[in-house]
Amino acid sequence: MKKISLTTLFLLFITFAFAQHxxxxxxxxxxxxxxxxxxxxxxxxxxxxxxxxxxxxxxxxxxxxxxxxxxxxxxxxxxxxxxxxxxxxxxxxxxxxxxxxxxxxxxxxxxxxxxxxxxxxxxxxxxxxxxxxxxxxxxxxxxxxxxxxxxxxxxxxxxxxxxxxxxxxxxxxxxxxxxxxxxxxxxxxxxxxxxxxxxxxxxxxxxxxxxxxxxxxxxxxxxxxxxxxxxxKRKKPLSFQTNDTDFSKGRLGFQQEVELDDLVKFHGHLCDGLVVGAMGLNEALQHLFPDGVIDRTDLRIVSQSSPCLTDVAVYLTGARYQFNTFYVDDAIDGIYIVQKISDGSTFQVNLNKGVKPAIIGEMSELAVNQELTGCQLDELKSTEDDFMEFLFQADAKEIFSVKAVSDFDWDPVLKNDLVKTDVLNKHAPSCTH
Ligand SMILES: [Zn+2]
Ligand SMILES: [Zn+2]
Missing domain, CATH: 3.30.1330.80 (Hypothetical protein, similar to alpha- acetolactate decarboxylase; domain 2)
Known part of the structure; x- marks a missing residue:
């Protein structure tokens, strides 16, 4: 199996940063x-x-x-x-x-x-x-x-x-x-x-x-x-225009550009889940904000529980648990259900079946059970990086499905007993052979 090297990672960023048109x-x-x-x-x-x-x-x-x-x-x-x-x-x-x-x-x-x-x-x-x-x-x-x-x-x-x-x-x-x-x-x-x-x-x-x-x-x-x-117009893929209030008691109108790099800093690392979340949510947000400017004061969202998906959800929508604008539910159909509060319009977004290689799911399960060796963990990372490279080149409209949801029932399930899976192997040995 192909090992990811620093050069590959570097190339990945280059392709990503300059993909255009x-x-x-x-x-x-x-x-x-x-x-x-x-x-x-x-x-x-x-x-x-x-x-x-x-x-x-x-x-x-x-x-x-x-x-x-x-x-x-x-x-x-x-x-x-x-x-x-x-x-x-x-x-x-x-x-x-x-x-x-x-x-x-x-x-x-x-x-x-x-x-x-x-x-x-x-x-x-x-x-x-x-x-x-x-x-x-x-x-x-x-x-x-x-x-x-x-x-x-x-x-x-x-x-x-x-x-x-x-x-x-x-x-x-x-x-x-x-x-x-x-x-x-x-x-x-x-x-x-x-x-x-x-x-x-x-x-x-x-x-x-x-x-x-x-x-x-x-x-x-x-x-x-x-x-x-x-x-x-040349726009970095997975860059977002956001709109917020301009100070703690301010008015709407403070616009910023958020890029994948910002999501990486917030989340802690670049991973396929982060890219799936950003690409998928972008597809749904395009329907809610045709002008491309995300009003982070007017959204609520339900996310699948993955640490990557939830971080994208709160970062890009401004939704938060304590204001009843964000909750996690693995029973939803899709990775996210996102709603514009002011007019109730709601969209669900799904990563299409078969897009994500099954091997990632299988190895991830073993990783969560801490059953992978150091070398196998490196293999999993390499497989996820390949998948991420595929995502950067893919047409989001081919790999995600967005559906309007009528009479969506906002039903917060407040859970705090989920396992944060991306820190389980933080002390795993490195690959030595
Ligand atoms: Zn012609
Ligand atoms: Zn992640």
Whole structure:
């Protein structure tokens, strides 16, 4: 079994500290879709769990263009006369699709001439690179502006059995002159022939301001003065914005940023349970505070009894035992049930079954019974660290389930006879062999 070394730990922190951008995911491939008869690789309704999703791809069996913008699933179509129209619909499929949830953007004013679409690659590289973005990681971006000259297309069906087919037609092209709107695009050095063409790192769609047209951009030549580029706001994962009162008798409005490091200091060590708690609670809190600012004066929470989970619970919510805003109950369905006191909205969050390797549970039980040798304790730590590394790379929405709870019954079970499991082996011998 792999032993964790100081270097590994160090790397773990590096990966963690600099992970950035909404995680870009893709299904299918541009270069493969013709061979499979444009068989669908994704149904868009599975993506509704991402409230601020952006995405690009062709629609169904090449019946149009899909552009997801800030959680709205637009499809652009061309009718038999070539007239373009748009629909909003989750009940769609795509032979290939690239998408990411972008929670917040950072704005960069643009200026000067953009000679052609390929020049957009270097423009994005300049601005993103100069602002510390990691260009080897794919990211979505958007540009708002009025575009002088642009040519777009909307693909049309290739087979007579698909509605909208017209012999000899693969796509309709559209010319735009001084048209106002938004470019939604993905930059990726690893997506060639998968979701970008072979000669560019960018796949770009256009939505006009009236939201009556969306299509794939083929040509672009414009003056960029007055346009704005938006890159995904860089936020450390597992950092939280909190809101508290500003002194002991003060008013609400004192905001701070809390990071995983702060949780580590409070809890005593970095462990997988702390990360599970912070990621999971973050998923539930997003529903309670869509603006991302956690009001720690307005929450109560029920937690499973693990020392890691309970520490995350009280730290991030401001809930406390003595004010009847926090209790522990291992019988709850989920790791936490958290409630916004002012409006009663309540969410339960669960780590999905099978996500945590069973071996951790089995070895932990032995550890709690003090039946592990020093070397086995080191092995357990290494396994937990691997799991933690997996968590840092994971998409929280894939591994946690959040559920709204109606008429939740706040039923404090005040127990003080639980065993604090993370100190049981504090005098265990070290591994010697
Ligand atoms: Zn496209
Ligand atoms: Zn812990």
């Amino acid at each position: 909404g995680l870009v995911k893709s299904t299918g491939a541009m270069s493969e879709m013709g061979k499979t008869g444009f068989a669908p690789t994704i149904s868009a309704d599975t993506l509704q769990k991402y409230p601020r999703i952006f995405g690009l791809g062709p629609l169904g069996k090449m019946q149009g263009e899909i552009t997801f913008a800030d959680g709205v699933p637009y499809s652009g179509f061309a009718d038999l006369d070539g007239n373009a129209f748009i629909q909003e619909n989750w009940d769609i499929q795509a032979p290939f699709f690239v998408y990411a949830e972008v929670e917040a953007w950072e704005a960069f004013p643009l200026s000067g001439e953009l000679e052609d679409l390929l020049a957009l690659d270097s423009l994005i590289e300049d601005i993103a690179g100069n602002n510390g973005y990691d260009l080897s990681q794919p990211f979505f971006f958007k540009i708002e502006g009025t575009f002088d000259e642009m040519v777009t297309h909307i693909v049309t069906p290739r087979s007579p059995v698909v509605e909208g087919y017209k012999p000899g037609r693969n796509q309709e092209n559209y010319e735009h002159v001084k048209e106002k709107g938004e470019i939604i695009a993905v930059y990726s050095q690893v997506g060639k022939r998968i979701y970008t063409h072979h000669d560019t790192f960018i796949h770009a769609h256009f939505i006009n301001e009236a939201q009556t047209f969306t299509g794939h951009i083929d040509l672009l030549k414009t003056n960029l003065d007055g346009s704005t580029l938006y890159l995904p």
